[in-house]
Amino acid sequence: xxxxxxxxxxxxxxxxxxxxxxxxxxxxxxxxxxxxxxxxxxxxxxxxxxxxxxxxxxxxxxxxxxxxxxxxxxxxxxxxxxxxxxxxxxxxxxxxxxxxxxxxxxxxxxxxxxxxxxxxxxxxxxxxxxxxxxxxxxxxxxxxxxxxxxxxxxxxxxxxxxxxxxxxxxxxxxxxxxxxxxxxxxxxxxxxxxxxxxxxxxxxxxxxxxxxxxxxxxxxxxxxxxxxxxxxxxxxxxxxxxxxxxxxxxxxxxxxxxxxxxxxxxxxxxxxxxxxxxxxxxxxxxxxxxxxxxxxxxxxxxxxxxxxxxxxxxxxxxxxxxxxxxxxxxxxxxxxxxxxxxxxxxxxxxxxxxxxxxxxxxxxxxxxxxxxxxxxxxxxxxxxxxxxxxxxxxxxxxxxxxxxxxxxxxxxxxxxxxxxxxxxxxxxxxxxxxxxxxx
Ligand code: GH3
Ligand code: MG
Ligand code: MG
Numbered sequence: 001x002x003x004x005x006x007x008x009x010x011x012x013x014x015x016x017x018x019x020x021x022x023x024x025x026x027x028x029x030x031x032x033x034x035x036x037x038x039x040x041x042x043x044x045x046x047x048x049x050x051x052x053x054x055x056x057x058x059x060x061x062x063x064x065x066x067x068x069x070x071x072x073x074x075x076x077x078x079x080x081x082x083x084x085x086x087x088x089x090x091x092x093x094x095x096x097x098x099x100x101x102x103x104x105x106x107x108x109x110x111x112x113x114x115x116x117x118x119x120x121x122x123x124x125x126x127x128x129x130x131x132x133x134x135x136x137x138x139x140x141x142x143x144x145x146x147x148x149x150x151x152x153x154x155x156x157x158x159x160x161x162x163x164x165x166x167x168x169x170x171x172x173x174x175x176x177x178x179x180x181x182x183x184x185x186x187x188x189x190x191x192x193x194x195x196x197x198x199x200x201x202x203x204x205x206x207x208x209x210x211x212x213x214x215x216x217x218x219x220x221x222x223x224x225x226x227x228x229x230x231x232x233x234x235x236x237x238x239x240x241x242x243x244x245x246x247x248x249x250x251x252x253x254x255x256x257x258x259x260x261x262x263x264x265x266x267x268x269x270x271x272x273x274x275x276x277x278x279x280x281x282x283x284x285x286x287x288x289x290x291x292x293x294x295x296x297x298x299x300x301x302x303x304x305x306x307x308x309x310x311x312x313x314x315x316x317x318x319x320x321x322x323x324x325x326x327x328x329x330x331x332x333x334x335x336x337x338x339x340x341x342x343x344x345x346x347x348x349x350x351x352x353x354x355x356x357x358x359x360x361x362x363x364x365x366x367x368x369x370x371x372x373x374x375x376x377x378x379x380x381x382x383x384x385x386x387x388x389x390x391x392x393x394x395x396x397x398x399x400x401x402x403x404x405x406x407x408x409x410x411x412x413x414x415x416x417x418x419x420x421x422x423x424x425x426x427x428x429x430x431x432x433x434x435x436x437x438x439x
Contacts, residue, residue, distance in 0.1 A: 003105040004028040004042065008035055009049030018049055018069075018097070025098040044105045047097075048078070050090050065104045069097070080248040087245075089222070096226035103234065107256045114259050117266040125278070126269045137254060140165050142172045142198065143187035149216045152185065154243045155250075162250055169198065176207050183212040183254055188221065188228070189239065196231055203232035210260060212253035277351045279329060280336035288350035288358050292414065295362050296401055304363045305402040309373055310418035311339065313355040314393045314430040327387035335392065338379050343372065358415065366400065373398055373433040381431065393431035397422025400436070 005027045009015040019029045033053075035046055046066040067086040068078045078084040086100050139162045141148060148156060148164055156164050162183075167175060169191070175181070184202060188195040195215060202208040214235045215228045225236040234253040237246055275287035283291070295306045313319075313335060320328040332355060339349045339357060348360040359376075361369060373396045380394045399417035417436040425434035 002026045003044035006043040006046050007031050009051040010053050011051035014051050015049050021094050065108050080245050093226040099229035110259050114263050121269050124273050136163050138163050139183040141185045143190040144168050145190045149187050151239050155247050181208045181211045186215045188215050189218045199231045212257045280333055280351050282336050283350040285352040291348050300403045303404050307361040307364050307369045307400045308414045308418045309359040310397040310422045311357040311394050316355040323388045330387040342376055342379050395425040395430045396433045398435045
């Protein structure tokens with residue numbers, strides 16, 4: 001991943017050293033003494049070099065993430081917050097700068113992508129409650145020390161948005177095996193050389209793969225921080241960081257984790273939208289066909305069966321013609337609801353065409369399938385609908401795939417056979433069930 005960095009500073013030699021570093025890491029770099037207003041669309045992030053001499057408000061106007069490189073260890077010029085998202089010391093390893101910029105750009109791309117997807121998902125009717133930061137979060141601190149690292153003690157008082165849970169590496173293995181973890185702080189001041197392996201383990205484990213992971217370093221070992229960032233830590237905290245900086249970093253990465261979780265859920269929504277029908281909420285033809293093949297494969301390997309019910313609303317054109325298309329739509333929704341509520345949760349109901357539905361029933365006895373089909377006809381006939389007068393009826397064609405019986409059909413034929421049976425039901429007067437000849 002690369003990006004376009006606006007490098008700000010007034011010392012030409014200083015700035016060009018940073019520019020070389022970033023270009024080496026394949027970033028596109030533009031150098032300027034000051035950020036200009038309205039640059040949001042041009043750059044992915046701002047980097048303020050130690051010689052940057054600009055007003056905070058100017059940076060703020062740019063409204064893009066900014067990283068400040070600082071000289072003073074104890075009195076940073078910029079505090080972390082809305083304006084400066086990340087800060088590093090001028091003496092940090094040069095790879096730390098690259099790791100931090102990459103992470104910052106990744107976070108912002110994720111946040112932007114999520115905003116876009118939320119808009120699309122809302123338009124599709126999928127709204128998700130946003131409960132981020134509505135309750136105190138548990139952050140596991142992995143250390144053998146008896147107390148929290150000093151830098152966390154300061155913010156562990158009541159009212160803090162994080163509750164810290166101190167665990168030895170062994171105890172944490174047990175916790176990890178049990179549940180998904182949101183945030184972990186690895187205490188490098190205690191674990192030392194084990195930090196790298198712990199980090200790698202956490203990034204590989206399914207319960208911490210997406211967690212916010214931070215490492216606490218002592219001032220002495222601060223220069224090793226880049227290794228942790230490259231091994232998958234989201235950030236490093238140094239033991240003399242201020243309360244507000246530590247809180248900022250924890251909150252930042254927790255939010256980034258929430259954003260990534262939401263993006264993953266949004267992928268699920270996208271997949272869901274691709275296989276469902278917007279009017280009835282049922283699965284669509286595409287999903288039903290894939291599911292049918294899957295069920296037939298299972299039936300074949302486990303000596304089971306698959307029964308298919310092809311369902312078509314009778315004289316539906318007349319419903320539209322008499323009561324209007326909207327009334328027709330409400331009939332489709334009501335029929336879908338009735339079909340869904342009559343079958344078991346493990347049975348699949350799909351709308352595969354305008355007023356055509358299919359139900360796939362794994363491992364149902366022939367007698368039970370017949371009873372169910374009759375019950376479906378009856379339930380639809382008895383539906384009370386506001387949008388129309390008179391009753392709605394359906395016709396059903398049934399076929400069965402049973403690899404153990406003497407008559408075994410190719411699974412791709414099962415819907416065709418159900419359709420043939422449906423045609424018979426229509427011809428015989430509608431509002432009835434018909435079975436494919438060898439059923
Ligand atoms: P049959 O008993 O033989 O099935 O007759 P039918 O009138 O139900 O069948 P036909 O195939 O002639 O008409 C189906 C109608 O379904 C025509 C079409 O306008 C209507 N239709 C298809 N999709 C929708 C939809 O999403 N909403 C509404 N309201 N009508 C739809
Ligand atoms: Mg039809
Ligand atoms: Mg019809």
